[in-house]
Amino acid sequence: MTTLTLMPSLLAGTVTAPSSKSMGHRFLICAALAQGESWIRDVSFSKDIAATRRCLEALGATIMEGPGEKGRKTYFVKGQPPHQKSPLMDCGESGSTLRFLIPLAALDGNCYNFIGEGELGTRPLTPYETLFKEENLHFHYGSERHFPLSVQGPLKSGHFVVPGDVSSQFISGLLFALPLLQRDSTIEITGSFESQSYVALTLSALSTFGVHVFQDEPRLYRVLGGQAYRPYSGSVEGDFSQAAFFLVAGALGKGISIRGVKTSSLQGDKAILPILQRMGAKLEEGPESLTIHPSSLHGIRIDASDCPDLVPILSVAAALAKGTTEIIHAERLRLKECDRLKAMASELTKMGAHVEERPDGLIIRGVPMLHGAGADSWNDHRVAMSLAIAATRSDGPVILTGSESVQKSYPQFWQDYESLGGKIK
Numbered sequence: 001m002t003t004l005t006l007m008p009s010l011l012a013g014t015v016t017a018p019s020s021k022s023m024g025h026r027f028l029i030c031a032a033l034a035q036g037e038s039w040i041r042d043v044s045f046s047k048d049i050a051a052t053r054r055c056l057e058a059l060g061a062t063i064m065e066g067p068g069e070k071g072r073k074t075y076f077v078k079g080q081p082p083h084q085k086s087p088l089m090d091c092g093e094s095g096s097t098l099r100f101l102i103p104l105a106a107l108d109g110n111c112y113n114f115i116g117e118g119e120l121g122t123r124p125l126t127p128y129e130t131l132f133k134e135e136n137l138h139f140h141y142g143s144e145r146h147f148p149l150s151v152q153g154p155l156k157s158g159h160f161v162v163p164g165d166v167s168s169q170f171i172s173g174l175l176f177a178l179p180l181l182q183r184d185s186t187i188e189i190t191g192s193f194e195s196q197s198y199v200a201l202t203l204s205a206l207s208t209f210g211v212h213v214f215q216d217e218p219r220l221y222r223v224l225g226g227q228a229y230r231p232y233s234g235s236v237e238g239d240f241s242q243a244a245f246f247l248v249a250g251a252l253g254k255g256i257s258i259r260g261v262k263t264s265s266l267q268g269d270k271a272i273l274p275i276l277q278r279m280g281a282k283l284e285e286g287p288e289s290l291t292i293h294p295s296s297l298h299g300i301r302i303d304a305s306d307c308p309d310l311v312p313i314l315s316v317a318a319a320l321a322k323g324t325t326e327i328i329h330a331e332r333l334r335l336k337e338c339d340r341l342k343a344m345a346s347e348l349t350k351m352g353a354h355v356e357e358r359p360d361g362l363i364i365r366g367v368p369m370l371h372g373a374g375a376d377s378w379n380d381h382r383v384a385m386s387l388a389i390a391a392t393r394s395d396g397p398v399i400l401t402g403s404e405s406v407q408k409s410y411p412q413f414w415q416d417y418e419s420l421g422g423k424i425k
Helices: 021-033 047-058 095-105 126-134 169-180 196-208 240-252 268-278 308-319 331-335 340-350 381-391 403-408 413-419
Strands: 003-007 013-016 036-044 062-066 072-079 088-090 111-115 138-140 149-152 159-163 185-190 213-217 220-223 233-235 256-259 282-285 289-293 301-303 324-328 354-358 361-365 373-376 398-401
Touching (some): 003 381, 021 169, 021 196, 047 062, 047 095, 047 403, 126 169, 169 220, 240 289, 240 308, 268 282, 308 324, 308 340, 308 381, 331 340, 340 373, 381 403, 403 413
Parallel strands (some): 088 111
Antiparallel strands (some): 036 072, 062 072, 185 220, 354 361
């Protein structure tokens, strides 16, 4: 593991947000299913995106890299109906890749073996396991942390019941696959429907590639069979979940302008804007950038059910805000790359924050300044980046272990951090 020493230094300046990893996954998948040639531009490279590309190639797509700038790539994708080029689906540590592609791998009747790294094998797959068993399809866990996971179709049209309180990725995975079946299907959502905004992103991507899904009721989707994905060429928008780190840094520091994000975006993590405004942040939208000014933040109550990825960096904002912040409906964070609630409670406490861990969230009582300390990323990219922002408002060096974990989603993070005045020894 790589260890960095982060020195206190308020951040300021302008930075371009990386492209949306969520939309990058979705655009590459849709392009791989389109019978024709697509150009997907401005994709910020990450290990997760590389995993999705690798698995789509195993499903028969041809994907080549074109030139790009500052960690961004252009992908030329020649798509076609899924067919087995390789039985091995290496998902790395990407939960999106695993959950999005299991239904697609079940289309052609061949057996596929999914593998992964880190904690990926422990991430819940119960909705798919139940679905496959109900349809008498092969779904078999391996002996080591569920891997290799062996699945085999063929998946058939029908009525699919999916719980909405585990992960919206199961819904999205079915939405990618069902239009390619010959007959119509429906997806019914039961229980609490969390992360609905991520399903909206999937529907938007499907529409962009010529596939249409009808929402007959708030919890019922009707998917027409026999559809064809159409090729598309275009750019991927900026990522609010990554911009969130520097938006918080700007409020806690000297102000930062973020380029490449659109306030018209459907991304659920755009919720960072109203949440920070409720905490007292001063935001200004310009023609080409979004600027957050130095702000005096105060504690609020945050419902994280539709924006769980924001919780680590919001924990940092809360730790340095006046008063008490309560984060609720965040229990799914215990099933991410690590237990993010426990990780943020543990590491911020080391730095002098007052954090109480609850089963479904955190209660954080703000302090004026954090302390220098040894901190661990828990091999989680969002924990590492959040602690880096926390270090800017510490009274001494923060020695961060596992800084390389940012490669999963934002490999340019440390370069951008230093460009804004972050000090790394």
